[in-house]
Amino acid sequence: MSTTKTSKSDSVRQHQLALSRRKFLVAAIALSGLAIGMPGLAIVRRAWAQSGTPLEDDVYRALVQMARRLYPYAAISDEVYAEVLDDVLTATVDDEAFVETLRSAEQALNSQQPSDFIDLDTDAQIKSMRAVEQMSFFATIQGAVKFRLYNHPAIWELLDYEGPSYQRGGYLNRGAGEIDWLPEGE
Amino acid sequence: MPREYELTDDSVFVVIGSGAGGGTLANELAQKGIDVVCLEAGSRLALADIENDPGLMNQRMNWNDRRLGPPVWLCKTVGGTTMRWSALAPRFQEHEFRPRTTYGHLQGTTLVDWPVTLAELAPYYEKAEFNMGVSGTHDLPPSFETSNFKVLRAGGRKIGYKEITSTRTAINPVAHDGRPGCLQIGFCTSGCRIAAKWSTLYSEIPKAESTGHFELRTNAMALKIVHDDAGSVTGVVYKDADGNTVEQKARAVAVAANVVETTRLLLSSESSKFPDGLGNSTGHVGRNYMRHVFGFTLASMPKPVNFHRGTRISGYIRDEAYHNPERGFAGGYLIEAMALDPAGVLEFYGGWGESTAATMERYDHLAGAFVSGEDPPQASNRISLHPTERDESGLPVPVIDYALHPNSAAMQQHANRKTTELYESLDGKVISTSQGVAVGCHNMGVARMSEKPEDGVTNRWGQTHDLPNLFVSDGSVFTSSAAANPTLTIVALAIRQADHIAERMRRREL
Numbered sequence: 001m002s003t004t005k006t007s008k009s010d011s012v013r014q015h016q017l018a019l020s021r022r023k024f025l026v027a028a029i030a031l032s033g034l035a036i037g038m039p040g041l042a043i044v045r046r047a048w049a050q051s052g053t054p055l056e057d058d059v060y061r062a063l064v065q066m067a068r069r070l071y072p073y074a075a076i077s078d079e080v081y082a083e084v085l086d087d088v089l090t091a092t093v094d095d096e097a098f099v100e101t102l103r104s105a106e107q108a109l110n111s112q113q114p115s116d117f118i119d120l121d122t123d124a125q126i127k128s129m130r131a132v133e134q135m136s137f138f139a140t141i142q143g144a145v146k147f148r149l150y151n152h153p154a155i156w157e158l159l160d161y162e163g164p165s166y167q168r169g170g171y172l173n174r175g176a177g178e179i180d181w182l183p184e185g186e
Numbered sequence: 187m188p189r190e191y192e193l194t195d196d197s198v199f200v201v202i203g204s205g206a207g208g209g210t211l212a213n214e215l216a217q218k219g220i221d222v223v224c225l226e227a228g229s230r231l232a233l234a235d236i237e238n239d240p241g242l243m244n245q246r247m248n249w250n251d252r253r254l255g256p257p258v259w260l261c262k263t264v265g266g267t268t269m270r271w272s273a274l275a276p277r278f279q280e281h282e283f284r285p286r287t288t289y290g291h292l293q294g295t296t297l298v299d300w301p302v303t304l305a306e307l308a309p310y311y312e313k314a315e316f317n318m319g320v321s322g323t324h325d326l327p328p329s330f331e332t333s334n335f336k337v338l339r340a341g342g343r344k345i346g347y348k349e350i351t352s353t354r355t356a357i358n359p360v361a362h363d364g365r366p367g368c369l370q371i372g373f374c375t376s377g378c379r380i381a382a383k384w385s386t387l388y389s390e391i392p393k394a395e396s397t398g399h400f401e402l403r404t405n406a407m408a409l410k411i412v413h414d415d416a417g418s419v420t421g422v423v424y425k426d427a428d429g430n431t432v433e434q435k436a437r438a439v440a441v442a443a444n445v446v447e448t449t450r451l452l453l454s455s456e457s458s459k460f461p462d463g464l465g466n467s468t469g470h471v472g473r474n475y476m477r478h479v480f481g482f483t484l485a486s487m488p489k490p491v492n493f494h495r496g497t498r499i500s501g502y503i504r505d506e507a508y509h510n511p512e513r514g515f516a517g518g519y520l521i522e523a524m525a526l527d528p529a530g531v532l533e534f535y536g537g538w539g540e541s542t543a544a545t546m547e548r549y550d551h552l553a554g555a556f557v558s559g560e561d562p563p564q565a566s567n568r569i570s571l572h573p574t575e576r577d578e579s580g581l582p583v584p585v586i587d588y589a590l591h592p593n594s595a596a597m598q599q600h601a602n603r604k605t606t607e608l609y610e611s612l613d614g615k616v617i618s619t620s621q622g623v624a625v626g627c628h629n630m631g632v633a634r635m636s637e638k639p640e641d642g643v644t645n646r647w648g649q650t651h652d653l654p655n656l657f658v659s660d661g662s663v664f665t666s667s668a669a670a671n672p673t674l675t676i677v678a679l680a681i682r683q684a685d686h687i688a689e690r691m692r693r694r695e696l
C-alpha cells in the first residue's frame with residue numbers, strides 16, 4: 001500500500017489550477033479592455049467567450065441585468081455585476097445543464113411582458129422577476145450571484161467590510177472590540 | 187516518530203475519522219502505548235493551506251458526497267469538523283444527562299436517560315478543557331470581548347439576563363499548549379490559520395505521531411467493517427489514497443466519521459450474521475438523529491458594530507439554558523454571540539431587491555445571535571441508505587429524514603422572541619430570525635448510548651451492544667442532545683472511552 005504522506009489532496013491541487021485559470025481569465029479581461037477600449041460588458045463577453053461557454057450575448061446581458069436587480073447598488077458599476085456573472089460562468093464552464101438553466105431563465109424573463117426583459121424599465125424588470133421567482137432557476141442564479149457579488153472587493157468597500165485579516169495580524173489591534181455607543185457601564 | 191503498520195497487522199486499533207472524537211481517541215490510545223491506525227477520508231492541510239476565503243475553504247474541507255434530505259455541513263479533511271467549528275465549548279448540565287426523568291414523557295419522542303452521569307464525566311470534561319485550551323477554565327483567562335459580544339451582553343442585561351459570559355471557548359485566549367493566542371482574525375469556520383482555535387489537525391494528531399504508536403492514513407475512505415463468525419470485528423476495508431480497495435486488520439475498531447458517515451458505514455457493513463448492519467440488531471442505527479434546535483437572529487443596530495472584527499463566536503448567555511416548563515417546552519437553549527461575513531449573512535437573511543441591498547449596505551451595523559437548544563430524539567428522525575442510488579465510491583447514498591418536534595418548534599419561537607426583545611432593547615431592528623429546519627452542523631444520535639440494548643446501539647462506553655470490539659466515538663453516541671454545542675462532550679467521552687479501552691486491553695478482554 002501507499003505510504004506517501006501528502007499535505008494537499010488532488011482536489012486542492014485541482015482547485016488551485018482552476019484558480020490560476022481564473023486569474024488568467026481576469027487578466028485577459030483587463031488586457032482586452034485596454035487593447036481595444038470596449039465598454040465593460042463587451043469586454044467581459046469577450047473574456048468568457050474565450051473560456052468556451054456557449055452563452056449567447058442576449059442571455060448574458062439579461063443575466064447581468066438580473067444580477068443588478070437582485071442586489072441593486074447605484075455605486076456599483078455594470079462591470080462588477082458582469083464580473084460576478086463571468087465568475088459564475090467560469091466556475092461552471094463544463095456544466096451544460098447549468099448553461100441550459102441560464103438560457104431558460106432568459107426565456108422565462110422575456111416571456112413575462114411584450115418587450116424583452118433587457119428593454120424594460122427598472123420597475124417592469126422587477127415585476128418580471130417577481131413573477132418568476134418561484135421557478136427553480138431563480139434560486140440557482142440568485143445563490144450563485146449572491147455568493148460571488150458579496151465576496152467582491154467593490155461590494156466589501158461599499159459595506160465597510162474589511163475582509164481577510166490574517167495577513168495583517170488579525171483585527172486584535174485593528175478595531176476588534178471597539179464600540180462606543182452602548183449604554184453606560186457596557 | 188510516525189509509524190507505518192502492515193495491513194496484515196491484527197494487533198492495531200483502527201480509528202475511522204480524525205476529528206473531535208476520532209483524533210482524540212487515537213491520541214489518547216497512542217499516549218498509552220496502544221498501536222493505532224487512523225483512517226481519514228480527507229487530505230491533510232498545512233496551516234499555509236488555510237486562507238481567509240470561505241468559498242475556497244469549503245472546497246478544501248467540505249464533505250461533498252451526495253446526500254438526500256436537509257443539508258448537513260461537515261468536513262472531509264484531517265481534523266474533521268474541528269477545522270470548521272466555532273469552538274464554543276460549554277459542558278452539559280447535570281439534568282441534561284437525565285432528560286427522560288427530568289422532562290417526563292414527551293409525546294412522539296424516544297427520550298431515555300444517559301447511562302452516564304455528569305459526575306462521572308466531570309473529570310474528563312476537566313481534561314478535555316485543558317487539552318483544548320478552553321477560555322475561563324484551568325488558568326486560562328476569559329476570551330477577548332468582541333463588539334458583537336458586547337452588544338449581546340448589553341441587550342441581555344437590559345432584558346434581565348444575568349448569566350452572560352465570554353468564557354468557554356476553545357480558542358486560546360493566550361498562548362497555550364504550543365499554540366498561539368487568538369489574534370481576532372475572524373473566519374474561524376474556514377479553519378484557523380494560526381492554530382489558536384483547537385483542532386485535532388495540529389493538536390492531537392501530531393501528539394499521537396510523536397508517540398511512535400500511531401499512523402494516520404489520509405484519503406483513506408472506509409467502506410466496510412468486517413468480522414469473524416463469532417461476531418468480533420477483524421478489520422476495515424477501505425479505499426486507499428491510490429484508489430485501491432484494501433483491508434487493514436484490527437484487534438478492535440472505533441467509528442468516528444460524524445453522524446451521517448458513521449450511520450452509512452455501520453449499515454453498509456451488513457453481513458449474513460448481521461443482515462441489518464453492524465450494531466443494528468434492535469434497529470436503532472440511524473434513528474434518534476438530532477441536530478439541535480437552531481436559531482440565528484440578525485439585527486441592524488443604530489450604530490456600527492463591525493462584527494466581522496474578531497472570532498465568529500465570542501461568548502454566550504446561559505439564562506435560558508435551564509429546564510423551565512413554564513416557558514411551554516422542555517429543556518433549554520443557549521444564546522451565543524455569532525458573526526458572519528456578508529455572503530454568510532445572506533444565507534440567513536433572504537430576499538432580494540432594494541430593501542435587501544439597503545440592509546446589506548449597513549452590514550457594519552449588524553449584530554447576530556446563534557441559538558443552540560435541546561432537540562429531543564424521535565424515531566422518525568433518521569438517516570438511512572437509499573435502496574438503489576450509489577455515489578462515486580459505490581456506496582449507497584445516505585437519506586436524511588428530519589422534522590422539528592413540536593417541543594423544538596416552541597423553543598425556536600421562544601428563542602426568536604427573546605433575541606428580538608434583546609436587540610430591540612438597544613433600538614436594534616431584527617432583520618431575520620430562523621424558522622424551521624436549518625443546515626445541520628451539530629449532528630447527534632444514530633448510535634446512541636443506552637442502559638438497555640433494546641433502547642440504543644452502544645453501551646455507556648460507546649461499545650456497540652452487539653459486538654465486543656466495535657466502538658463508536660463521535661456525536662452518534664449522544665443519548666440526547668442537551669443544549670450545549672456538542673464538541674466538548676464528544677472529546678470528554680472519547681478520553682473516557684480511551685481509559686476504558688486501555689483497561690480492557692490490560693485485562694486482555696480486547
